[in-house]
Amino acid sequence: MKKLISIVLMFTLMAAALTGCGSSTQAQTTDTQAVAEAQEETAETPEAEDPETEQAETAQQTDEAAVSETEAEPEMEDPAPAEHSDVLVAYFSATGTTKGVAERIASVTGGDLYQILAAEPYTEDDLNYNNDSSRSTVEQNDKSVRPEIGSEEISLDGYTTIYLGFPIWWGEEPRILDTFVEKYNFEGITVIPFCTSGGSGIGRSGSNMESLAGAGTWLEGQRFSGNVSEEELQSWIEGLK
Numbered sequence: 001m002k003k004l005i006s007i008v009l010m011f012t013l014m015a016a017a018l019t020g021c022g023s024s025t026q027a028q029t030t031d032t033q034a035v036a037e038a039q040e041e042t043a044e045t046p047e048a049e050d051p052e053t054e055q056a057e058t059a060q061q062t063d064e065a066a067v068s069e070t071e072a073e074p075e076m077e078d079p080a081p082a083e084h085s086d087v088l089v090a091y092f093s094a095t096g097t098t099k100g101v102a103e104r105i106a107s108v109t110g111g112d113l114y115q116i117l118a119a120e121p122y123t124e125d126d127l128n129y130n131n132d133s134s135r136s137t138v139e140q141n142d143k144s145v146r147p148e149i150g151s152e153e154i155s156l157d158g159y160t161t162i163y164l165g166f167p168i169w170w171g172e173e174p175r176i177l178d179t180f181v182e183k184y185n186f187e188g189i190t191v192i193p194f195c196t197s198g199g200s201g202i203g204r205s206g207s208n209m210e211s212l213a214g215a216g217t218w219l220e221g222q223r224f225s226g227n228v229s230e231e232e233l234q235s236w237i238e239g240l241k
């Protein structure tokens with residue numbers, strides 16, 4: 001009987017020991033899971049950026065942006081000044097006839113147009129050549145008059161040939177042409193006068209203006225009727241060469 005009791009006791013003790021061991025294993029498993037979960041969590045949570053690393057990255061990004069900007073937009077050189085024709089067709093026209101001829105010369109030569117406008121425009125009364133005291137008659141009778149130019153100033157840089165057009169007033173160039181030729185420097189430029197009229201020739205207009213200008217190579221001028229064609233102008237221009 002004693003032997004039986006001690007066997008039962010021994011089993012009870014063994015069972016107790018086994019149960020204790022099991023709970024320890026379970027606790028260990030739970031601990032391991034917690035650590036794993038904690039590690040997983042740490043891995044998922046984005047790491048707080050080290051300010052220095054952040055700064056370095058930002059600097060790198062900025063450098064990269066600068067490089068790609070440089071690649072996208074290569075350094076621009078100063079834009080070359082816009083080129084223009086080396087021919088200028090400058091003209092004064094009170095009633096539009098010379099204007100039309102000037103436009104045809106520009107069309108034939110590919111030249112630029114420049115209109116000489118009076119600061120104080122000529123009225124119909126001003127142009128009345130039957131009136132001895134009209135503005136145009138008074139101006140043409142006084143060679144020292146210099147009517148003011150109202151159109152924007154032009155640079156003659158780059159022009160090698162200037163066709164200079166005007167109507168004939170009392171046998172010569174209107175005084176505003178004298179203002180024009182005294183205002184600009186025609187050094188190195190070939191100047192070709194042309195005019196329209198009711199019938200008179202160009203007369204002394206060219207030589208008058210040449211002596212007032214004091215520079216430039218002045219060719220003999222030509223008178224045209226208002227309805228001269230481009231073909232006629234073309235053959236006149238070819239004859240000048």
Ligand SMILES: Cc1cc2nc3c(=O)[nH]c(=O)nc-3n(C[C@H](O)[C@H](O)[C@H](O)COP(=O)(O)O)c2cc1C
Nearest residue numbers: 093094095096097098167168170171197198199200
């Ligand atoms: C004040 C004045 C004087 C003029 N004198 C003459 C002249 O002496 N001889 C002539 O043939 N035509 C003369 N004309 C006519 C113009 O020369 C002619 O109508 C010219 O084609 C007008 O050109 P525009 O329309 O470009 O101003 C005169 C015109 C004006 C207004």
